[in-house]
Amino acid sequence: MRADPPPKQAQRLRTLYDYDILDTPREADFDEIVALAAQICDAPISVINLIDKDRQWFKAEVGLGARETPLETSLCSHAILDAPFVEIPDTLNDPRMADNPLCAGEDGLRFYAGALLVAPNGLPLGTLCILDKEPRRLSAEQRNAVAVLSRQVMKQLDLRLALRRQSVLMSEADHRVKNSLQTLSAMIRMHARGLTDDSSRDALDAIQRRVQAVASLHGQLQHNTGRDEVEAGAFLGQVVDLLQETAPAHIEIGCRSDAIALKAGAASAMGLIVSEFVANAIKHGFPGEAAGEIAIDLSLVDGCYRLICQDNGIGSASGGLSRPGGLGQTLLSAAAAQLDGTLDTALTPEGSRLTLTF
Structure with missing residues (x-):
């Protein structure tokens, strides 16, 4: 069965889209996290998934071999409606997943455990989850490890969002500084044209050259990664x-x-x-x-x-x-x-x- 939309779905989707992470290429930082989670839990499948409006998209995965699936077959879309950590020892005994085609058959997904990826505003974006084809339970240590790794995923996402916003602010500041220097340079040229005193003209020329040098330095600094x-x-x-x-x-x-x-x-x-x-x-x-x-x-x-x-x-x-x-x-x-x-x-x-x- 398909999960109901989460509460505050519109706000949750806006939050997810602000991260600008959907449909981005695979990255080692996230691949290493799912590989470690699978190793710690001795599980064949681990996924970082993000719940979009009509699909779940995988930023990283091991053992699954896909980048997205529809919400109709999404186990994680149910998990984000539940507690911060969800463990389902046998999916066929859970009414939310018993009729899910991914859980049926000999190779079906019979075990699920997921830790929510929660944005700073408290809204869930997806999960770091563990999947297995055999019913089982995680140990307390394994559950804690998955929860810790899920927080590391969010820290990566939050850091990237902060850096992107900083880049936007720096670009805007750069634009304003350039405009200010250009205006100042134009004013100096305009006043210099009306001067007849050589010493005054020399002084304004020196100021003009200084403004130009500062503008050049500013441009170089803006392209030098801070x-x-x-x-x-x-x-x-x-x-x-x-x-x-x-x-x-x-x-x-x-x-x-x-x-x-x-x-x-x-x-x-x-x-x-x-x-x-x-x-x-x-x-x-x-x-x-x-x-x-x-x-x-x-x-x-x-x-x-x-x-x-x-x-x-x-x-x-x-x-x-x-x-x-x-x-x-x-x-x-x-x-x-x-x-x-x-x-x-x-x-x-x-x-x-x-x-x-x-």
């Missing part, structure tokens, strides 16, 4: 791409990096240094329409990180002793101090060069 570090090559590549977009067409910017993972704070400081060097190289190193190149290189040498930024501009021919000055130098010094690093800048006949060791 760790507070980024792959330096990818991050530098994004920073350089943004700088290239605003650079004159006659200046090419390139970068190279060893396989290095940096903490977010270190990457942020390094991104600022790269941005400032490139901005000053473009401003001072290539007067007029002089073509040139700017190269960024990050390497790991003798246990220290070494960042080299250099251009092939006019260098010392500009008449200056070093670059940059004023606000740019203050930003560079502050970033180097944040890294507890050593910063060296120089102008040569071959161009400008910055070396940061940290």
